[in-house]
Amino acid sequence: MFGLSELAIILIVVIAVLAAKKLPELTRSAGKSARILKAEARAMKDEERTPADERRAPRVIQGEAVRREDTGGTGSRDASRG
16 A cells, blocks of 8 residues: 555645644744754854863952942831831
8 A cells, every 4th residue: 555655745745734824933943943053063062172271261240249238328118117
């Protein structure tokens, strides 16, 4: 009767006919996913190629911690207590 390849072709045609409205959206998202995967793989390869001493260290931003009591001024809570 039918072989496996013929059944696969028939199944693909049936899916394409029934899902014709969603097909462009699905192919677009598959393309975006493939591009992201490719970019991540390329970044990992580049990272492996660069020596450890040449890799950039994480950027540290200096700042200071301020406690609530140190802020001075009265908040809306303190002003309403009267």
